[in-house]
Amino acid sequence: MSELVRLTDITKVYQGGITGALNGVSVTVERGEFTAIMGPSGSGKSTLLNLVAGLDRPTSGSVEVGGTDLGKLGEAGLARFRRDHIGFVFQFFHLLPNLTALENVLIPAQLKGTVVPGRARELLDLLGIKEVADKYPARLSGGQQQRVAIARALINNPTLLLADEPTGALDMHSGEQVMELLGRLHRDGQTILLVTHDAKLATRHAARVLSVLDGKIVDDARLESPERTASEVIRVRSEEASR
Amino acid sequence: MTAVIVKALADLRRRRLQAAVIFLTVLLASATGTMALTLSSQTRDPYQAAFEAQKGAHLQVLFKGTTDPQLLATTPALIGASSFGGPYPATDLQFKSGDRKFYMTTIGRDTAGGEVEVLNITSGRWARANDEIVLTRSFSELNHISVGDHVKVTSVRETPTLTVVGQVVDIDEGSADLSSQHAWILQAAVPALTTPASSTYVMDYRFPGDPTSAQLRGYVDQLRASLPAGSVTASVNYFTIRSAFNITNQIVTGVLTAFSIFALAATIAIVATLVTGIVISAYREIGIMKAVGFTPAGVVGVFALQIIIPALAACLLGIPAGTLASQPLLANSSHALGLAYVPTFSIGLDLVLLAAGLLVVSVAATLPALRAGLLKPITAITNATAPRTASGRRLRGSAAxxxxxxxxxxxxxDAFVRPLRAILTLVTVLLGVATVVVAVGLPRSFALINNSETGLGNYQVVVDRSGVYPDSEVMRILNSQPETTRVIALAGQTVTVPGLGDPVDTVVFRGDSSHFGLMVIAGRWFAAPGEVLAPRALLQDAHLKIGDSFTGSVDGQPLQLRVVGEVYAIDNFGHSLYTDLATMAAIKPAVEPFSYRVTLAPGSDVNAYVRRVAAAEPDLIDARASDTSIIGPVKIIDSVLLVLAVVLVLIGVGGVFNTLLLNTRERLHDTATLKALGMSPRQVMVMVAASAGLIALVGGLIALPFGLSLHHLLNDVISNSAGNDTPPGAYNVFNPLELLLILVLGVGVAVAAALLPGRWAARTNVVEVLHSE
Structure with missing residues (x-):
């Protein structure tokens, strides 16, 4: 496997405080990996994801994705980068309410200038929601909305799929389904970087778990056999949480 | 109450830009409205004041010079006049000042004072010797003649020289740029300056109270019936004079009033849009306000106050500004009336305007704010913003x-996602674009009419002769010039028309008058003796229509006439006739032209031609290049229209800006999502601009026919005020490409107004927005 993401000595300080800050984080992600980033609220895990997506810029340090130094890109360059290489799944789906499910899925492709309605329908079919293609988000359940969001994230065949608490707004059953879906995508070769606070979910599907606390990566567990090492990861997290 | 004010002020600070939009639109609307109302309430007063001060004549009647003056002296008692002036002997005088020659009805009168028509001497003094003349100030200023200048009378063989010794304001005649003028000499000077055909008597009458127009017409009929036939040659009443004085201000006031209503409508639309938008985006805040104890009325008060405070500031500035801006027009009226200019305003009117302005804004703000007051706290807190519909799908589908x-x-x-907001914005765009259409079209219509009145493109030189210089000689001189290609000669004659009290001034043509340039509205130009054209007012008052024949009379002799066309002519408020000289030949062969319109060969040197013709008989022929410039009052109306167009366009821009600001703020979350999905800043700006562009395009497409209809209507109102129908050409002054250009410019302005909100949207911080859930 080759390296896809490289974060080097990343520091991020928000104006007015240190909440969500990162302090000297360095980490790499290989192509094809399913990496989970775990940590309590305010630990900096979402910040890490945003930096990789080019949605935010580090205070210092560098972010490289697929050999591209994001720090050297302007706003338009970052937009093109996201369009071409990133698929983003949000906790609250962030579907555009006045577009149908199909239209939502097509948006990134259309922004890129490609017309792929066939692929959009294929994705909806693949994710088991082809029947909601012409429905508006308000008419969909949370699980359906998140599947539409995943289809939207996949429409441009992203190099890297980022998911920020994708099950956070879902009930347990829907959350399980979404995670199953991500696992399937990973098995098909998709590189995934997942932010979650649910250790069980993370260890069940991810091959690697990064634990973030107070802006630092405090643990980097590669799970050869998830079932065997999950308890270890959970233990590490419990200890960190109790400090 | 304190909490409401504190919250409203805090919100106002937070929404400074929207407060600025409200301030600007209310400022412009209140200033325009104030101007309109100040002019309309004050315009009549200066005339009325001057009319009373100068004992203006309710009725002036011209009698034939052969009428017995002693008989005329008995006429006031005959018609119940309370006071009178005259009979004054009068004559049509032609005189020369510098290179220019002028025609005036010159009245013999020994004093400026009297019981009726007191002449207000504004410069110099009254005539004391037979070689002195007094002119109106209006005429003197227009033609740059000062007290002390000498004028040479060219209408009598002796060509005596008179000294201008005074300038007066006469309340019983209009300004020189719109009306013919009087001059005054001593009564003893009249005989030596009178030619046999131009001798008349003038009588001025005043009546108790303010007689109506119908009463005045009745008095003239009474005079006509009591005196020998043909004694009464013309009459004019104070309604006509007042209209002539006020016509500019009346048109300006009408235009201002119409467009003030536009500005007010646009302001209401913007206020309603803004408050609706704020309420929609502040659901959670409304819920919190209610949760902490704000009453529904308190919530409504918070939103309404945010609008009323900047509106109050705007009114406090706009109303005095409008009052000030109306002063030059009022000063112009005062000057024309010889009154000292005193700043004219009414505190009471201004206070009423302030109260009315605030009331309108308050209602426009309160109605949409009621929605906030009626919201259930839990619904408001839960929803954060008002739910959006799936509107716009069809539009997106079409675009796709x-x-x-x-x-x-x-x-x-996105443009029509909030339909009410989009419609209100369309209203502001519509009014702005429609005003531009009118502001572009109306000056062109005026120019077209001006061109027809001044012969632009039809003749280049105007030549007048003295009464003592023969017509045949003038024609010989003109025909001997190699550049002369056509001469249309004009004579004047009064014709009595059945159903009309006063004889009608009739322009009698010789030559190929179809090239004279007057606009034929219906029917055709005359082609045979006995055929006449008339403006609408005459046809209407005489109950005539095209194709009708009637028997008129000239000096008591019957004259068979047939109406073959309706012509546009504003002289005497549409009471004039146009016919060929041959029509008169049978009953009055002595009628001879006195004025000539000369068409020159292309490329001729007009000035050289004029100099040559004038040099042939310097004292007895007046030759000049045709003056095709637009008259002052029309320039004033054109300027007012231009200012109004700018005002309404600014308000329209404010409306679009306001809506886009609301849209982009409301769609911040969606924009952040789109940015996260890869939408570039430029694409964000294109998206916002497209929204603005579409609203402007739809507004513009509605505005064009609306503006054209308005242009049509204003043309009709203005033409009607001068006793005419609008010539069809005055409607068709737009090139389709120009209308397209107006539309494109409208879209361009809206897109420009979208740049700032678009830029803000493009700078949306994705992380902040998407993680603030």
């Missing part, structure tokens, strides 16, 4: 079928 870039498709779809 055109294979337009996605940002454009999204922008188009």
């Amino acid at each position: 079928r055109l294979r337009l870039p996605r940002p454009l498709i999204l922008g188009f779809g």
Whole structure:
């Protein structure tokens, strides 16, 4: 496997405080990996994801994705980068309410200038929601909305799929389904970087778990056999949480 | 109450830009409205004041010079006049000042004072010797003649020289740029300056109270019936004079009033849009306000106050500004009336305007704010913002079928997501674009009418002769010039028309008058003796229509006439006739032209031609290049229209800006999502601009026919005020490409107004927005 993401000595300080800050984080992600980033609220895990997506810029340090130094890109360059290489799944789906499910899925492709309605329908079919293609988000359940969001994230065949608490707004059953879906995508070769606070979910599907606390990566567990090492990861997290 | 004010002030600080939009639109609307109302309430007063001060004549009647003056002296008692002036002997005088020659009805009168028509001497003194003349100030200023200048009388063989010793303001005649003028000499000087055909008597009458127009017409009929036939040659009443004085201000006031209503409507639309938008985006805040104890009325008060405070500031500035801006027009009226200019305003009117302005804004703000007051706290807190519908899908679908870039498709779809907001914005755009259409079209219509009145493109030189210089000699001189290609000669004659009290001034043509340039509204130009054309007012008052024949009379002799066309002519408020000299030949062969319109060969040197013709008989022929410039009052109306167009366009821009600001703020979350999905800043700006562009395009497409209809209507109102129908050409002054250009410019302005909100949207911080859930 080759390296896809490289974060080097990343520091991020928000104006007015240190909440969500990162302090000297360095980490790499290989192509094809399913990496989970775990940590309590305010630990900096979402910040890490945003930096990789080019949605935010580090205070210092560098972010490289697929050999591209994001720090050297302007706003338009970052937009093109996201369009071409990133698929983003949000906790609250962030579907555009006045577009149908199909239209939502097509948006990134259309922004890129490609017309792929066939692929959009294929994705909806693949994710088991082809029947909601012409429905508006308000008419969909949370699980359906998140599947539409995943289809939207996949429409441009992203190099890297980022998911920020994708099950956070879902009930347990829907959350399980979404995670199953991500696992399937990973098995098909998709590189995934997942932010979650649910250790069980993370260890069940991810091959690697990064634990973030107070802006630092405090643990980097590669799970050869998830079932065997999950308890270890959970233990590490419990200890960190109790400090 | 304190909490309401504190919250409203805090919100106002937070929404400074929207407060600025409200301030600007209310400022412009209140200033325009104040101007309109100040002019309309004050315009009549200066005339009325001057009319009373100068004992203006309710009725002036011209009698034939052969009428017995002693008989005339008995006429006041005959018609119940309370006071009178005259009979004054009068004559049509032609005189020369510098290179210019002028014609005036010159009245013999020994004093400026009297019981009726007191002449207000504004410069110099009254005539004391037979070689002195007094002119109106209006005429003197227009033609740059000062007290002390000498004028040479060219209408009598002796060509005596008179000294201008005074300038007066006469309340019983209009200004020189719109009306013919009087001059005054001593009564003893009249005989030596009178030619046999131009001798008349003038009588001025005043009546108790303010007689109506119908009463005055009745008095003239009474005079006509009591005196020998043909004694009464003309009459004019104070309603006509007042209209002539006030016509500019009346048109300006009418235009201002119409467009003030536009500005007010646009302001209401903007206020309603803004408050609706704030309420929609502040659901959670409304819920919190209610949760902490704000009453529904308190919530409504918070939103309404945010609008009323900047509106109050704008009114406090706009109303005095409008009052000030109306002063030059009022000063112009005062000057024309010889009154000292005193700043004219009414505190009471201004206070009423302030109260009315605030009331309108308050209602416009309170109605949409009621929605906030009626919201259930839990609904408000839960929803955060008002739910959006799926509106715009059809638009997006249509745009997608055109294979337009996605940002454009999204922008188009967003334009009408909030239908009420979009409609209110359309109203502001519509009014702005429609005003531009009118401001472009009306000056052109005026120019077209001006061109027809001044012969632009039809003749280049105007030649007048003295009464003592023969017509045949003038024609010989003109025909001997190699550049002369056509001469149309004009004579004047009064014709009595059945159903009309006063004889009608009739222009009698010789030569190929079809090239004279007057606009024929219906029917055709005359082609045979006995055929006449007339403006609408005459046809209407005499109950005539095209094709009708009637028997008129000239000096008591019957004259068979047939109406073959309706012509546009504003002289005497549409009471004039146009016919060929041959029509008069049978009953009055002595009628001879006195004025000539000369068409020159292309490329001729007009000035050289004029100099040569004038040099042939310097004292007895007046030759000049035709003056085709636009008259002052029309320039004033054109300027007012231009200012109004700017005002309404600014208000329209404010409306679009306001809506886009609301849209972009409301769609911040969606924009952040789109940015997260890869939409570039430029694409965000294109999306916002597309939304603005579509609203402007739809507004513009509605505005064009609306503006054209308004232009049509204003043309009709203005033409009607001068006793005419509008010539068809005055409607058709737009080139389709120009209308397209107005539309494109409208879209361009809206897109420009979208740049700032678009820039803000493009700078949306994705992380902040998406993680603030």
